[in-house]
Amino acid sequence: GAVVSQHPSRVICKSGTSVKIECRSLDFQATTMFWYRQFPKKSLMLMATSNEGSKATYEQGVEKDKFLINHASLTLSTLTVTSAHPEDSSFYICSASPTSGYEQYFGPGTRLTVT
Amino acid sequence: AQSVSQHNHHVILSEAASLELGCNYSYGGTVNLFWYVQYPGQHLQLLLKYFSGDPLVKGIKGFEAEFIKSKFSFNLRKPSVQWSDTAEYFCAVNAGSGYSTLTFGKGTMLLVSP
Numbered sequence: 001g002a003v004v005s006q007h008p009s010r011v012i013c014k015s016g017t018s019v020k021i022e023c024r025s026l027d028f029q030a031t032t033m034f035w036y037r038q039f040p041k042k043s044l045m046l047m048a049t050s051n052e053g054s055k056a057t058y059e060q061g062v063e064k065d066k067f068l069i070n071h072a073s074l075t076l077s078t079l080t081v082t083s084a085h086p087e088d089s090s091f092y093i094c095s096a097s098p099t100s101g102y103e104q105y106f107g108p109g110t111r112l113t114v115t
Numbered sequence: 116a117q118s119v120s121q122h123n124h125h126v127i128l129s130e131a132a133s134l135e136l137g138c139n140y141s142y143g144g145t146v147n148l149f150w151y152v153q154y155p156g157q158h159l160q161l162l163l164k165y166f167s168g169d170p171l172v173k174g175i176k177g178f179e180a181e182f183i184k185s186k187f188s189f190n191l192r193k194p195s196v197q198w199s200d201t202a203e204y205f206c207a208v209n210a211g212s213g214y215s216t217l218t219f220g221k222g223t224m225l226l227v228s229p
Contacts, residue, residue: 006159034216043205043221044159093159102166102209104149104161104217 023094
């Protein structure tokens with residue numbers, strides 16, 4: 001149980017285009033979903049927290065107009081990287097927290113490469 | 116705001132050696148503590164967690180961790196590691212505020228040689 005999927009697993013896009021990443025909780029309902037960015041040899045950096053049906057809460061330094069988050073249902077959240085630039089290339093990971101607890105279950109991540 | 120520090124960035128052990136990975140956090144209130152593992156090419160998985168009660172918690176695959184409140188520590192241990200334990204290990208803290216936001220340490224890469 002507690003499986004989280006992400007799609008796509010890898011994406012390459014050209015500078016200036018937008019990319020959407022989906023995060024789904026497959027077998028549980030997630031009131032809260034989180035988006036992280038993982039840099040090489042560094043920890044996970046929390047980008048934003050999204051609650052179903054409300055606006056996401058962004059961490060300091062994360063541009064909300066660049067990283068659009070939508071959490072339209074209890075099983076789906078999307079992250080759209082708008083007008084992507086090479087410095088946005090990274091590994092993006094989502095996690096989902098069941099309505100019943102503090103734990104987070106992580107997706108497999110999406111490798112974004114912006115050329 | 117809480118912070119988490121993991122003292123070792125890389126650890127190399129031989130099979131059957133004992134393991135202890137350090138984790139300290141800074142937060143004065145109630146905390147929930149987690150260890151996550153990321154095997155090569157795989158996603159983060161929960162190893163074990165502490166919310167309350169017995170400060171010695173046991174997780175999957177023979178791992179355990181001890182919460183020492185006075186030291187703000189939650190060290191991960193395993194008496195005898197295996198080659199399959201090669202992975203990156205992350206300590207994480209939730210401030211117990213009712214929200215599940217986690218603060219992660221920078222991770223420790225464990226390499227177990229056969």
